[in-house]
Amino acid sequence: MSSDLVKLTKLFEAGSEADMLGFLNYLTDIYRKYLNAKDNFIYQSFRSPKDFFNLKTLINALKLKTFSSSYHDMKKFIPNEHLQYLLSFQTLYIGISPFSGPSIYNIIPMIELLYGVWFIKGGMYQYAKALERRFKELGGTIQYHSEIKQVVTSGRKVTGIQVNDDTIPVDAAVINADYPYAVENLLSPEAQKIEKMTPKKVNKMEYSMSCLLIYLGVNEQYPQLDLHTIKMASDFKGNVQEIEDGVLPPDPSYYIYNPSKLDDSFAPAGASSLYILVPVGNLQASKISKQRYLEYANQVIDKAQREFDLNDLQSQIVVKEVFTPDQFNSLYNSKFGTAFGLKPTLLQSNYFRPHNKARKIDGLYFAGASSHPGAGVPIVITSGELAAKEVERDFNNE
Incomplete structure (x- = not known):
């Protein structure tokens, strides 16, 4: 896929002119919905029922026409099944099947196409480091290697945080641990x-899928790989069902990230830093051993080697780390080892998703993938921004 309209036209017209016409109609329709969602839902906090259950907001919610699935909605516009899959699979970015996820999430490919995908030199870790620098410039202090044991409350108000064996008095607590x-x-x-x-x-809430991540340091460069490469399963619908059933797909869809294509700081000269991401079921769907995941990771590496002619990929690997759903659970306290937190169903989105300000306890705020507005790096950052604004709203007048 390209964001170049000329290249996109050639791609879609290779199917038929009806596909190109449908694609343009899809862009028009979803851009209109995006403007509505952006102004009325994504960048809005919901504190109380009246913030959502009012005439204006409910009318705007109905205009989103989000009761159909992402795939079903895409199917209305584009006749070619392969192109339907190509433009609806991005709901996997936020941990939900395109065959069941609300159609509003078709804004994801639109945003990629219209606004581009940005690369940070040095990778996402540098973004975290930049936030750290800015936080310290503003006078913040960070205490590392400290276990948060409890947010202490008195009645309906936060009074402190128990850190290691000490209780620190606080006016407010912003929790960015996973909400569950x-x-x-x-x-x-x-x-x-x-x-x-x-x-x-x-425990009764619905949870998103997880991911198997295969991090590789390789003594080779592969010019045939772009920065982002996605290989979809031959039976994409069956593949998504296998993920939801907790089965390791024999023919998986997978994504290869090759940052060395743009940034030589990721690997020594002549070498590459790669990772392969495979969507898999969470720990609620199935419990798969570490050994089985290691075996499966090798199968995926072999598959990528064959399908993209990556010369002797296995023999060129000098560093390999396999990151499993168990590690999402143990390292990040993500319930059931999900990679994206709560599943973004209709009844777990917008007002129905955990709020950025606690409903009943003053001085308690939430940010992260399982909080409003949802998962995915840009949206999680927005969650942090909304939580910060809620704190400002409560404390600026004191």
Whole structure:
């Protein structure tokens, strides 16, 4: 795929002119919905029922026409099944099947095409480091290697944070741990009851898929790989069903990231830093051993080697790390080892997703993939921005 309109026209007209016409109609339709969603939902916090259940917001919600699935909606515009899949699979970026995810998530390919995909020199870690620098410039301090054991509350108000064996008095707490983990582990039973969010309720929520990540340092460069390369399964619909069923797909869809194509700081001269991402089921769908994942990772590497003519890829590997759903769970406290937090279903989106400001407890705020507005790097960053604005709203007048 390209964001060049001339190249896109050639790609779609290779199917038929009807495909190109349908593609342009899709862009018009989804851009209109995007403007609505951006102004009325994505960049809006919801504190109380009246913030969502009012005439203006409900009319705008109906205009999104989001009751059909992403794939079904794309099918209305574009006749060619391969192109339908090509433009609807991006819902996997936020952990939901295009065959069941709300059609509003077709804004993802539109945003890629109209606004581009940006690369940060040095990778996403440099973005985290930049946030750290800015936080310190503004007077913030960071305490590393410290376990947050509990957010301490008194009635309906946050009063402190228990860090290691100390309780630090605070006016507010912004939690960016995964929301289900925060409810189950960082709030007392009394606070859970006040917030009306108990572990039993958390367990009934729907959770997104996970990912198998294969990090490779390779003594070779592969000019045939672009920065981003996606290989879709021959039976894409069956592949997505296997993921939801917790089966390791024999013919997986996978994504190869090759940052060395743009940035030589990722690997020594003549070498490459690659990673391969394979969507897989979360730990609720199935429990697969580390050994089985290691075996499967080798199968995926062999498959990529064959399908993209990556000369002797296996023999050129000098560094290999395999990151599994268990590690999402153990390292990031992501419930069921999901890679994207709560599944973004209709009833777990917008007002129905965990709010950036706690519903009942003053001084408690949430940010992250399982909080409003949802998963995916840009949207998670937006979640942090919304949480910050909620804090400002509460404390600026004090």
